[in-house]
Amino acid sequence: MAVLQAIAVLAILILVHELGHFLAARGQGIHVNRFSIGFGPILWKYKGKETEYALRALPLGGFVGFPDDDPESSYPPNDPNLLSNRPVLDRAIVISAGVIANLIFAYFLLVVQLGLIGTPDFIAKPGVLVPQVVAEVNSVANQAGIQSGDLVLAVNGQKIDGSPQGIETLREFIQTHPQQEISLTIQRGESTSETKLTPTLNAEGKGQIGVQLSPNGEVVRRKIGNIFQVFSQAAEEFQKITILTVQGFGQLISNFQETANKVSGPVAIVAIGADIAKSDVTNLFQFAILISINLAVINILPLPALDGGQLAFLLIEGLRGKPLPTKIQDGVMQTGLMLLLGLGIFLILRDTANLLGIEKFFQ
CATH class of the missing domain: 2.30.42.10 (PDZ domain)
Known part of the structure; x- marks a missing residue:
């Protein structure tokens, strides 16, 4: 049960992230043809007027699909509501909306935690x-x-x-x-x-x-009675956690050799969440807050296949007045995606080995 609770938390945070992209696009009238939570085989799907909604077998991921990338799309290439035909600012809003959604959700969880559950004192x-x-x-x-x-x-x-x-x-x-x-x-x-x-x-x-x-x-949990104090303290906690998260990534980048072994994959994250749920299920709020902010910071990094990488391409396009050649963008994104997949597989294998007590093969 604790493992399922941890997986559910991660699935919700991914849903929030992808929902940010989806709402930012639909709010601007941009066509969206797919909204999927998870990867792999489809467990459930619903075909809406324009968008196909799907729930897939592996809940640790998700994506929002646009007809620009669909060769079977019925929209003409010059349709002004295709994402690729929109101005740089419109596309930047859509791409950054997932990160913004995770940050807003983290602050919302902090407000709920402080107002209803209380702030923990050890x-x-x-x-x-x-x-x-x-x-x-x-x-x-x-x-x-x-x-x-x-x-x-x-x-x-x-x-x-x-x-x-x-x-x-x-x-x-x-x-x-x-x-x-x-x-x-x-x-x-x-x-x-x-x-x-x-x-x-x-x-x-x-x-x-x-x-x-x-x-x-x-x-011991201490509830805050004053609603204004709840929002104020939530903002302070949000700022503190965000700064510490950014500093942590900064140390990872600047001192990678010594800090790389502290990087955790989905298996280790689920294991940590399960341990937290076993001790006190209300602590999953703090777990969700930390992971949501981490997801936002990771995705905003200017790395290929991440939101930050796509924003970097948009910045270059804005400065040049025209986008980089498609072959260059596709090559960079595909290379980055392969590297991220490779890293993800390695982390899953290493973290699974650690849980099984055979970590010596990954040292």
């Missing part, structure tokens, strides 16, 4: 949670007897709590003390004990003991 409890210990028999944590579900209350006598800061304190202490004995205060159930262990040195020159670390505490 109240940390003592100790950092160890949700999982590396299964290797010779891992430091295994040899020291640490088990999944244990709480680390202190490191070398320094108390820590389950806040993100507490997790970072513990992680940094372990990483900066490779091959040095440290003492962890472990709580298991009602009993507390001192465990001494020596972090091993990893390939990056940092200490590691072979555990995952998670926050320890509870989330």
Whole structure:
């Protein structure tokens, strides 16, 4: 059920994106002959007066089709309501509308979350949670007897709590003390004990003991009664998330070699969403907000086969006074599409391997 909920969230965000393109075109009287959510075999379709609406088997995608690209189209090539015959500004509105729709939807979700569900406040409890210990028999944590579900209350006598800061304190202490004995205060159930262990040195020159670390505490939601404050705080949160997202993509581009392994494909995104839904289904709002803004930022990048790539062609056309030759545009778009498909397949295989515990083949 949690996986289906995560997939449903992604499908809704894709629907919003494609609906933005569709409404921007139809609102200007531009012909649209196909509106599809998903790829692959058609599960359901409806033929309207002008547009065929379809739901396909793979919901992680979608497209809006225009008769300009349909060799069987009944519209004459000089029809003024074909997308390709419209001025640059009209086409730019249609192309950018998907990104705008995702951003507006993210802000709408923030308003709903803050007004109806409430803003989450995390109240940390003592100790950092160890949700999982590396299964290797010779891992430091295994040899020291640490088990999944244990709480680390202190490191070398320094108390820590389950806040993100507490997790970072513990992680940094372990990483900066490779091959040095440290003492962890472990709580298991009602009993507390001192465990001494020596972090091993990893390939990056940092200490590691072979555990995952998670926050320890509870989330309390605080509703905002004032409607004006809801819209104001939603705008602040929207701005903060958008800036952080853009900065994240900036770091990915400027420092690709070190950050590329953090890029997630649809499989990993669905897995993250499923975990979120299991813990608290209302957290899917935050998941949808983050993914919606990420979709907008990704699509606006000036890369072939993305909305940003098509906008780049329009910018060149506006500056030149005429479009680039069709062969050049088609070549760039087809190359970009193949690269994106290749990247997508790689991410799906890698993320699936990670979930199955065979990630070593993709390292």
